[in-house]
Amino acid sequence: xxxxxxxxxxxxxxxxxxxxxxxxxxxxxxxxxxxxxxxxxxxxxxxxxxxxxxxxxxxxxxxxxxxxxxxxxxxxxxxxxxxxxxxxxxxxxxxxxxxxxxxxxxxxxxxxxxxxxxxxxxxxxxxxxxxxxxxxxxxxxxxxxxxxxxxxxxxxxxxxxxxxxxxxxxxxx
Amino acid sequence: xxxxxxxxxxxxxxxxxxxxxxxxxxxxxxxxxxxxxxxxxxxxxxxxxxxxxxxxxxxxxxxxxxxxxxxxxxxxxxxxxxxxxxxxxxxxxxxxxxxxxxxxxxxxxxxxxxxxxxxxxxxxxxxxxxxxxxxxxxxxxxxxxxxxxxxxxxxxxxxxxxxxxxxxxxxxxxxxxxxxxxxxxxxxxxxxxxxxxxxxxxxxxxxxxxxxxxxxxxxxxxxxxxxxxxxxxxxxxxxxxxxxxxxxxxxxxxxxxxxxxxxxxxxxxxxxx
Numbered sequence: 001x002x003x004x005x006x007x008x009x010x011x012x013x014x015x016x017x018x019x020x021x022x023x024x025x026x027x028x029x030x031x032x033x034x035x036x037x038x039x040x041x042x043x044x045x046x047x048x049x050x051x052x053x054x055x056x057x058x059x060x061x062x063x064x065x066x067x068x069x070x071x072x073x074x075x076x077x078x079x080x081x082x083x084x085x086x087x088x089x090x091x092x093x094x095x096x097x098x099x100x101x102x103x104x105x106x107x108x109x110x111x112x113x114x115x116x117x118x119x120x121x122x123x124x125x126x127x128x129x130x131x132x133x134x135x136x137x138x139x140x141x142x143x144x145x146x147x148x149x150x151x152x153x154x155x156x157x158x159x160x161x162x163x164x165x166x167x168x169x170x171x172x173x
Numbered sequence: 174x175x176x177x178x179x180x181x182x183x184x185x186x187x188x189x190x191x192x193x194x195x196x197x198x199x200x201x202x203x204x205x206x207x208x209x210x211x212x213x214x215x216x217x218x219x220x221x222x223x224x225x226x227x228x229x230x231x232x233x234x235x236x237x238x239x240x241x242x243x244x245x246x247x248x249x250x251x252x253x254x255x256x257x258x259x260x261x262x263x264x265x266x267x268x269x270x271x272x273x274x275x276x277x278x279x280x281x282x283x284x285x286x287x288x289x290x291x292x293x294x295x296x297x298x299x300x301x302x303x304x305x306x307x308x309x310x311x312x313x314x315x316x317x318x319x320x321x322x323x324x325x326x327x328x329x330x331x332x333x334x335x336x337x338x339x340x341x342x343x344x345x346x347x348x349x350x351x352x353x354x355x356x357x358x359x360x361x362x363x364x365x366x367x368x369x370x371x372x373x374x375x376x377x378x379x380x381x382x383x384x385x386x387x388x389x390x391x392x393x394x395x396x397x398x399x400x401x402x403x404x405x406x407x408x409x410x411x412x413x414x415x416x417x418x419x420x421x422x423x424x425x426x427x428x429x430x431x432x433x434x435x436x437x438x439x440x441x442x443x444x445x446x
Contacts, residue, residue: 043442084329093221096440096442105442105443106441107440107442108440109440110438111369111436112435112437114433115434115435116433123438125438125440127442130190132187140441144436147436149324149434150434150435151435152437154437154439155438157438157439157441158441159441160441160443162442
């Protein structure tokens with residue numbers, strides 16, 4: 001963990017509700033809350049990949065490690081990035097909303113384009129750290145039964161599972 | 174939001190982010206200024222660069238420079254808010270900037286797009302448009318389909334280098350297959366901001382405009398007849414098997430563009446233990 005991350009994490013641990021410049025002595029919250037905030041702060045990007053034959057994979061297991069170590073890359077459904085290029089995955093800068101309450105997830109809306117129509121997909125979202133190469137901070141795996149032509153219904157992703165320490169694999173696809 | 178391509182500027186942007194987190198604001202500004210000089214920066218990269226520049230300048234107390242950066246950013250993201258983790262002084266400064274920016278009148282986006290009445294099939298076709306006051310992060314897209322099809326394909330306009338209001342879009346040759354008889358392409362153009370709000374356009378999915386695709390050497394009479402091909406009874410009589418076979422081939426050729434969809438996703442990071 002980098003020094004700045006240690007400093008930040010210790011600061012959040014001391015003032016969990018309000019951050020480093022807030023009042024003290026207001027009671028503690030669980031470590032997992034702090035780590036979730038740490039993930040939100042330290043994630044440089046979110047990477048979204050779509051896997052065909054999604055139901056062949058156990059999402060609970062997929063969320064424990066880099067996707068690239070768990071699937072055949074040929075199973076990835078190509079998507080279109082902002083430059084119009086076909087890619088195995090697309091990445092977005094982390095711009096999570098500010099969650100007001102402890103129970104409210106922080107969110108970020110993105111759109112994945114150019115997905116081939118089909119059924120039985122899994123959408124995997126991974127949080128990448130700022131390291132070079134990046135590490136895996138968290139993962140969310142979601143089954144999508146069908147992608148139709150045009151715009152599909154919004155996928156509200158499962159809340160991202162976080163790791164006590166970043167997984168030392170480069171998630172970049 | 175739309176997808177963010179990594180692009181050549183991504184490492185510099187990441188480095189600037191780390192410098193800001195480490196409170197190395199002056200160095201962050203130097204890195205970001207150098208990055209702005211790079212060619213081929215995507216709009217998404219520019220949005221990110223201006224966000225970080227604004228933050229760095231705010232922390233340096235340079236309100237003027239922060240204002241310049243946030244003005245550009247707020248064009249693309251009018252609802253952009255500073256993180257609540259920023260100190261109150263910084264947040265107050267940003268609030269003042271945002272209020273000033275909101276008070277100014279923004280010039281509306283205007284679109285001029287007039288493709289020819291007919292284009293030649295069998296080759297890529299480049300079409301030009303004039304789009305004025307296109308803000309950072311906004312995009313213009315041409316949606317098109319062969320008359321009779323249900324699904325629109327799309328292709329983005331790109332800005333011509335050195336001409337800020339001139340944009341080009343290229344329809345690939347396989348979308349304009351040459352045929353003996355002319356046929357029609359229906360289209361509409363949409364200019365939208367980063368939240369997919371429509372800013373300007375020409376036509377829409379329910380009332381598209383159209384142009385004809387003709388083979389080389391086609392006459393104006395052939396073009397005229399293209400709008401009435403469906404009135405020809407021979408189109409409907411006989412040859413159904415041949416049409417089905419052609420349809421299968423066409424489907425294979427066009428499958429990459431017609432059989433695709435988009436998926437809005439809400440990423441969630443839980444704050445509950």
